[in-house]
Amino acid sequence: MNYVPAPRRFCIAPMMEWTDRHCRFFHRLLTRRALIYTEMITTGAVLHGDRARLLGFDAAEHPVAVQLGGSDPAALAHSARICADLGYDEINLNVGCPSDRVQEGRFGACLMAEPDLVGDCVAAMKAAVDIPVTVKCRIGIDEQNPEASLDALTRVVVAAGVDALIVHARKAWLDGLSPRENRDIPPLDYDRVYRLKRANPALDIIINGGVRDLAVAAGHLDRVDGVMMGRAAYQEPWRLLDVDPALFGAPATFSSPKAAAHALVPYIEREVAHGVRLHAITRHVLGLFHAVPGARAFRRHLATEAVKPGAGAQTFLDALALGADRVDAPRTVAA
Ligand SMILES: Cc1cc2nc3c(=O)[nH]c(=O)nc-3n(C[C@H](O)[C@H](O)[C@H](O)COP(=O)(O)O)c2cc1C
Numbered sequence: 218m219n220y221v222p223a224p225r226r227f228c229i230a231p232m233m234e235w236t237d238r239h240c241r242f243f244h245r246l247l248t249r250r251a252l253i254y255t256e257m258i259t260t261g262a263v264l265h266g267d268r269a270r271l272l273g274f275d276a277a278e279h280p281v282a283v284q285l286g287g288s289d290p291a292a293l294a295h296s297a298r299i300c301a302d303l304g305y306d307e308i309n310l311n312v313g314c315p316s317d318r319v320q321e322g323r324f325g326a327c328l329m330a331e332p333d334l335v336g337d338c339v340a341a342m343k344a345a346v347d348i349p350v351t352v353k354c355r356i357g358i359d360e361q362n363p364e365a366s367l368d369a370l371t372r373v374v375v376a377a378g379v380d381a382l383i384v385h386a387r388k389a390w391l392d393g394l395s396p397r398e399n400r401d402i403p404p405l406d407y408d409r410v411y412r413l414k415r416a417n418p419a420l421d422i423i424i425n426g427g428v429r430d431l432a433v434a435a436g437h438l439d440r441v442d443g444v445m446m447g448r449a450a451y452q453e454p455w456r457l458l459d460v461d462p463a464l465f466g467a468p469a470t471f472s473s474p475k476a477a478a479h480a481l482v483p484y485i486e487r488e489v490a491h492g493v494r495l496h497a498i499t500r501h502v503l504g505l506f507h508a509v510p511g512a513r514a515f516r517r518h519l520a521t522e523a524v525k526p527g528a529g530a531q532t533f534l535d536a537l538a539l540g541a542d543r544v545d546a547p548r549t550v551a552a
Contacts, residue, residue, distance in 0.1 A: 226464060228254065229457075232256060239493075240451070247458045247471075252280050253281050254284050254309060261292075274303075286311045307348055307380075308348060312328045313354050326358050329358045339373075343378045356385075356386060356387060356388055356410070363406065364409070375417065384409075386426040407426075414441045423443035424445070425447065428449060438464070454474075478537055484498070485533055495532055495533065496528070502519070515536050
């Protein structure tokens with residue numbers, strides 16, 4: 218295939234507590250083409266927190282987008298500038314998180330009710346940085362009619378110059394559901410996102426929510442510009458090894474999950490030498506082996522041994538030795 222694929226054709230979702238820098242480094246070993254998102258970071262944390270710890274990333278992670286949480290245009294513009302200067306490839310604004318803490322801060326999903334403010338936020342960030350500014354939203358909240366709420370938000374962010382809209386294709390119910398329930402209970406409405414794309418052919422629209430595998434992802438790509446995968450990517454990272462061949466017509470980064478895991482060893486050595494606990498890295502790797510003998514032994518070994526003081530690269534290699542490699546056809550591997 219000779220086309221230059223859109224940069225957001227396949228994205229790995231921002232996930233708090235999950236997509237930290239160790240996770241992102243690991244995911245990047247499995248796919249060179251996916252656009253990877255950080256956890257949400259609030260403007261308060263960017264402006265007043267420990268920036269090196271909160272925002273540091275490895276050059277190998279590119280392309281990597283930072284997701285900001287906030288609703289004050291000036292604070293978002295300042296935060297976006299800081300992140301752009303650090304080298305992030307995209308600034309994304311969270312308009313989808315339903316947690317109480319986020320609602321108290323008047324950002325996240327509750328901003329679906331304040332499209333003009335979101336427009337002001339996007340305009341301020343666009344004026345502050347040269348890199349793309351994107352928004353991740355829901356189709357609506359609570360009693361909103363998704364036809365009107367998503368159109369209203371889209372209109373203002375397009376007017377403000379947004380570079381892409383990522384739509385989690387379900388409502389958030391802000392009263393009575395936990396964030397976790399809000400990822401499963403409000404029904405998915407992919408057709409609503411397809412209609413948005415038909416009405417806005419020039420806008421880069423990425424669909425998110427419930428995408429279980431790459432075949433499903435490929436189906437969406439007939440109707441929207443990109444797919445964002447969250448839980449399936451994190452819990453079953455072996456799927457990511459097929460992203461480059463299946464969705465980009467590009468060679469896989471490694472011939473097998475085990476080969477990719479071995480490539481993580483120098484990173485583990487470096488990070489552990491800097492005081493990082495092995496478990497902080499390997500907790501993201503537990504689902505790497507699927508349907509092969511030893512997958513459970515690999516997980517169990519890491520779960521019990523990687524938390525122990527002194528655990529390091531050898532602990533990881535011992536766990537790897539317990540798992541068989543994937544046995545399907547060898548891949549074409551990038552040089
Ligand atoms: C543990 C976890 C943390 C999440 N944190 C964020 C976040 O920080 N920002 C955000 O926009 N969405 C967050 N989400 C939502 C995901 O980005 C995504 O929209 C959602 O999981 C639906 O996609 P999926 O069905 O592919 O998982 C989180 C999801 C999970 C499971």
